[in-house]
Structure formats: structure tokens, C-alpha cells
Amino acid sequence: MHNSTPLITTIVGGLVLAFLLGMLANRLRISPLVGYLAAGVLAGPFTPGFVADTSLAPELAEIGVILLMFGVGLHFSLKDLLAVKSIAIPGAIAQIAVATLLGMGLSHFLGWDLTSGLVFGLCLSTASTVVLLRALEERQLIDSQRGQIAIGWLIVEDLAMVLTLVLLPAISNMMGNQHVSFGQLFTELAITLGKVVAFIILMIVVGRRLVPWILAKSASTGSRELFTLAVLALALGIAFGAVEFFDASFALGAFFAGMVLNGSELSQRAAHDTLPLRDAFAVLFFVSVGMLFDPMILIHEPLAVLATLAIILFGKSAAAFLLVKMFGHSQRTALTISVSLAQIGEFAFILAGLGISLGMLSEHARNLVLAGSILSIMLNPLLFSLLESYLAKTEVIEDQSLEEIVEDEAQTPVAFCDHALIVGYGRVGSLLGAKLIQQGIPLVVIENSRPRVEALREQGISAVLGNAANQEIMTLAGLECARWLLLTIPNGYESGEIIASARAKRPTIEIIARAHYDDEVTYIMARGADKVVMGEREIANNMLDSINIGMAMPPRAEGCTI
Incomplete structure (x- = not known):
């Protein structure tokens, strides 16, 4: 690598490798995310050949996190969540709890401490927004009852993980200081939560008015560059302010920046104009995560990798299946949601990185998380294909709810010509x-x-x-x-x-x-x-x-x- 231009070399090398391997993954009918992660593995220090600057990669990843969370907030719909709240909220919380407990059980078997087990379990509990939405879009399920439940479930998971990102630093400080009393720990946690609540109130009360006004003023100039710059300045500035003044996280700040932007009449234009930059840094985020992965863990500890993958594919999916059935939905709805959630992605990487920085998670644990993510994302399209084949062979009309019957009603050919x-x-x-x-x-x-x-x-x-x-x-x-x-x-x-x-x-x-x-x-x-x-x-x-x-x-x- 050219020492004089480490930033340019890292970005160019990462994007070129991501493009080549992303195209290969797409040709193999695998999610391009697998290609981006594989590009990071090739650019990382654990494989021969080109090695990107590992000191710059985390900062690029942080920008990627900010823009990813900004995109989540920009598309966050309270209306969609409320439509399926009766199943999405309790179901997602219960599924997170089950997956976290399974992860903690595996960590105990591997001899880790309780803190590492908690973070590891949380990493395995949340699905990838990108993978889930793409899978639903390809199968035209976004607007179906099953799709709406899965999306609502995902929104609850995202909100729970945002809260986790805020609380982990406070929990780490408490556990690191053994001489602090319970009262002091409670006070510190209350102060941390109070700052976060203050930030949220500020964004809802002031930001919801100020941000649209700034966007309107920048749009009125007629300059597309100024409008795009205003959107990015708001996203990055609010994220930085959340960390600097409220001890929150970049992720939370970026999420609320997108959320208040979503309330603006110009939100669609904001989403459109910033999409290329969000996509580019999202790719760099996945590449930087792949750079941290040591593929030798697949050879040295295959049983631990298989156990991690089993929790993702079967443990959390079985929990989701049972929970959906308990709420009275059909087998096809339960199976669709469980398969949709049978992978982990963005938040697993973010949580693992935060856990490493706080000393709450080991490099070994992060490698297991990364291995589980790469393999589960790769297998997710195959699981959907198996599900569709199974339903086509075994399902009868009585197995479906009335809404599902209407959704899947056979379409009849048109009965006229010259149209x-x-x-x-x-x-x-x-x-x-x-x-x-x-x-x-x-x-x-x-x-x-x-x-x-x-x-x-x-x-x-x-x-x-x-x-x-x-x-x-x-x-x-x-x-x-x-x-x-x-x-x-x-x-x-x-x-x-x-x-x-x-x-x-x-x-x-x-x-x-x-x-x-x-x-x-x-x-x-x-x-x-x-x-x-x-x-x-x-x-x-x-x-x-x-x-x-x-x-x-x-x-x-x-x-x-x-």
C-alpha cells in the first residue's frame, strides 16, 4: 500500500474489491452483502495480498454506521409499527430475550464471563434490515400481512438495539468500577438515561421544527448541492452533537436525525439525493467489518462457528415461529417471519465493535459473530427457496387466514383483447x-x-x-x-x-x-x-x-x- 495516500488507497481498494465480489455474489444469487464482507476479508491483515489501513477502517465504518442509522430513521414509520404492534412489539422483545439467552448459554459453555455472553447474545438477536427488506421485495411480500409483521418486528428490534447501544457504555462503567455502591450505579445509569431522554425530547420538540425549516431554506436557494449538503450536515452534525453533549451514541443521533427529517415534506428528496453517499459508505462499513474477520476461525473452531450459526438459523427462528403461532397466525406467516429473521447483520457488527471498544467482548467472540453473519446471510435466500417449495407442496387453503387467502387469491386472465x-x-x-x-x-x-x-x-x-x-x-x-x-x-x-x-x-x-x-x-x-x-x-x-x-x-x- 502507498504510505503517502492511505485514505485514498483504503477507499479505492475497498470499493473496487467490494464491486467485484458483490457482482460475483449477485451472479451466484447470493446477497451482495456477502461479497462486501468477503472484500473486507481479502483487504484485511489476515489474508495475503493487498492490506488496507486498519487504523482508518474503523473511522470509515463509523461514518457508515451514522449513515446506515440515518437511513433507518429516514424510513421509520410509526404508522406501520402501530398497525402490527400487538404482535411485533411483544414478539420482537421476547425473541431478542430468547436469542440473547441462547448466546449467553453458548458463551458459558465456551468459558466466557457473563458480560461477554450478554453482548454476544445481543449480537445474535437482531436481523439485518438490508437483507430482510431485499428478501421481501424480491418475493413481493412488502405489502402483505406477513411482510408488514416482519417489518414491524424489525423496527422494534432496531429500536431495542438503539437503546442497547446507549446503555452498554453505562453498564460497562458500572461493572468496571467495583467500589461503586448500588445507589451510585443507579444514579449514574439514571443520569445517562436522563441525558438520552433530554436529547430525544430536544429532537422531537425543537428538531422537528428546526430541521424542516433548514431544509426548506436550503431548497429555496435552488442549489441541489446546498440541499444535499444541508441533509448531510444535519445527519452528521446531529450524530456528533448526540455524542459530544448528551453522551449518547452516533447511532442514536443519526437515527433521530433521519426520524425528524422523515417529518419534512422534503424527506423524499433528502432520501433520494443522499442515497448514493449512504450506499457508498454502507459498503465501506461492511468492508471494514470484513477486515476484522479472521477466516482461520472456520478451521480452528468449526464447532463454535456451527453452534453460533445454529442459534441464528434455528434458535431465534424457532422462537419467532412459536411466538407468531401463539398470536393466532397461520403456519405460513410464522414460517415466513422466522425465515426472514434467520440472519444477522448491521447491528451485530455495531454492537460487536462497541463491545470491543468497551472491553466487554473479545476478538474471538467478534470473529464468531462475523462468521455467523456471513454464513447466515449467504444461506438466507436458500432458506426462502426451501420455504416456498415446502408451502407449495404441503399447504392447503384451510391453513391460511382470511387476509392471506385474499392476498394469495389466484389471478384470472383478462377476458378482452385489443387493449x-x-x-x-x-x-x-x-x-x-x-x-x-x-x-x-x-x-x-x-x-x-x-x-x-x-x-x-x-x-x-x-x-x-x-x-x-x-x-x-x-x-x-x-x-x-x-x-x-x-x-x-x-x-x-x-x-x-x-x-x-x-x-x-x-x-x-x-x-x-x-x-x-x-x-x-x-x-x-x-x-x-x-x-x-x-x-x-x-x-x-x-x-x-x-x-x-x-x-x-x-x-x-x-x-x-x-
Whole structure:
């Protein structure tokens, strides 16, 4: 490594390795997170070849933690949590307790002390937000009853871990000073909690008003750079202030920065503009965590690794399954939630790092946590595939609740022809659909959002739930006898794959697609589209038409000499 540029070398090396191994993981149908962690292992001191700067990696990881927690807060929905609070809150708390106790049991068997066992157990108790949401999205379960329970469960876990991050330093100080009385320990803990409560109240009362005002002022300048800078300055500044003035954690500060930002009308723009930076530092976070992992533990202590993995895959999942069944839900809901939670991720890394810094966890324990995380994330898609196969073979309609029966009701093919087939019913799709309806043209919509499909059906519009890249979905939508295929989704490359599949099945259909960039236009046309509409070009053409249509040259303005 070039000693003169350790920061640049570490960032470049980490991102390049993460990209290469992330692409490989994606090709193998494994979560890219596994590739990012593997990139860290290759860049770490325990493997030959390139070695990144291990002193800089923790600071990059800390920025990654701040931005990860900022993203969690930015998407935190109290409404979603309240909708499933009766099962998510008690279920998540009980499952955390069971997983923590199992981890403490394993630590006792390995000869660790009680404190290490507590932190180790907590590390094994919480699932990865990124992995869970991606798994639900791929299977179109986000809007289902099962998906909502899993997401609510995850939110409760996140909140519990945020509280844990705050309390661990106080607990460490108490346990480290053996001459302190119980009263003094209680006082110290009360002071710590009081500071955190003061910070939370300040954010809710002042931050909820001040942060949106700052964002509005920065947006009013018309400068995208200033707006993005305002978002990042608020996220990082609030996180730093939480540590500096309230003895809280970067994670808690960043979480509440995102949460109060979520209350702003500009929150969607804030999320969109900062997403590339959040993603980049999130990748560096996973890389820096992988750098800490010694792969030799897989060879030296395979039984301990297998025991850790068993707690993650079976112990906490069995607890979740039983808890969901106790609340009266079906077997498929219980199995879906238990499989969703059968992995650990971000918070496990954050807790393990904090435990190391406080002297409450050993490097050996962190290696077990990292091994369990990498293996569980890798196996999670396989578990979902096994679950789907099992349910398809064994489940009968009586096993489902009424809501689930409605969700999984078989979709019937459309019963008419010569219709327009619209893929995507967002802002562009809905405007287009309204125009077609006004002209009396039959319409079928393909959407992967269940609430949107249900709303369309209530309006009397034929809608099919699913991904248009799936040939079965296209068949249900009547591709064989449709007159037009209109793709309004914003991803041009995804549109290209749908077009190629549709053109192969129905060569004569007229296909019109939407694009944002010139390279997308070229790609979509090459895949078989008849016409591609690019938003910026249409705006320019319409403005030009508005100038020329039926207008003579306007009279020269008074005082104009040109």
C-alpha cells in the first residue's frame, strides 16, 4: 500500500474489491452483502495480498454506521409499527430475550464471563434490515400481512438495539468500577438515561421544527448541492452533537436525525439525493467489518462457528415461529417471519465493535459473530427457496387466514383483447391511463404494488399483480392479444428485458417505452421497442411547440433595442 495516500488507497481498494465480489455474489444469487464482507476479508491483515489501513477502517465504518442509522430513521414509520404492534412489539422483545439467552448459554459453555455472553447474545438477536427488506421485495411480500409483521418486528428490534447501544457504555462503567455502591450505579445509569431522554425530547420538540425549516431554506436557494449538503450536515452534525453533549451514541443521533427529517415534506428528496453517499459508505462499513474477520476461525473452531450459526438459523427462528403461532397466525406467516429473521447483520457488527471498544467482548467472540453473519446471510435466500417449495407442496387453503387467502387469491386472465397494456402505474402511468380511459381504450395494468393494484380494481380498472418480466404475469395480462405495450417504469434497462421477452412472445405488438438517458434509449430500441420517449426531449419539444403554434412574432418589448 502507498504510505503517502492511505485514505485514498483504503477507499479505492475497498470499493473496487467490494464491486467485484458483490457482482460475483449477485451472479451466484447470493446477497451482495456477502461479497462486501468477503472484500473486507481479502483487504484485511489476515489474508495475503493487498492490506488496507486498519487504523482508518474503523473511522470509515463509523461514518457508515451514522449513515446506515440515518437511513433507518429516514424510513421509520410509526404508522406501520402501530398497525402490527400487538404482535411485533411483544414478539420482537421476547425473541431478542430468547436469542440473547441462547448466546449467553453458548458463551458459558465456551468459558466466557457473563458480560461477554450478554453482548454476544445481543449480537445474535437482531436481523439485518438490508437483507430482510431485499428478501421481501424480491418475493413481493412488502405489502402483505406477513411482510408488514416482519417489518414491524424489525423496527422494534432496531429500536431495542438503539437503546442497547446507549446503555452498554453505562453498564460497562458500572461493572468496571467495583467500589461503586448500588445507589451510585443507579444514579449514574439514571443520569445517562436522563441525558438520552433530554436529547430525544430536544429532537422531537425543537428538531422537528428546526430541521424542516433548514431544509426548506436550503431548497429555496435552488442549489441541489446546498440541499444535499444541508441533509448531510444535519445527519452528521446531529450524530456528533448526540455524542459530544448528551453522551449518547452516533447511532442514536443519526437515527433521530433521519426520524425528524422523515417529518419534512422534503424527506423524499433528502432520501433520494443522499442515497448514493449512504450506499457508498454502507459498503465501506461492511468492508471494514470484513477486515476484522479472521477466516482461520472456520478451521480452528468449526464447532463454535456451527453452534453460533445454529442459534441464528434455528434458535431465534424457532422462537419467532412459536411466538407468531401463539398470536393466532397461520403456519405460513410464522414460517415466513422466522425465515426472514434467520440472519444477522448491521447491528451485530455495531454492537460487536462497541463491545470491543468497551472491553466487554473479545476478538474471538467478534470473529464468531462475523462468521455467523456471513454464513447466515449467504444461506438466507436458500432458506426462502426451501420455504416456498415446502408451502407449495404441503399447504392447503384451510391453513391460511382470511387476509392471506385474499392476498394469495389466484389471478384470472383478462377476458378482452385489443387493449393497452401498461407496465407501472406511478405518476407517468396514471396520467397515461387516465388519457386512455377518456378515449375509451381498454386498459390492463401490471403493477408489483399490492395496494395500488387493489385501488385500481376498486376503480374498475383491470390490474395484474406481479413483475412484468415474468411470462406468466404477461399471459394473465393478455399480451397475446394486446394492441400496445406501454412501459412507464423509470428503469430503462429493466424495461429492455421486459421488451425483449414480450417481443419474442408477440412479434407484432406495438411497444412504446420511457427512458431518462441516451444510452437507455439505444438499449431499449435494440431490445425491440418501436418508440422510446425521453422526458427531457419531450419537455423541450413541447416548449418549442408552445412558442410556434399559431403565434406570430410577438411585438418588441418597449425599450428593447436589439
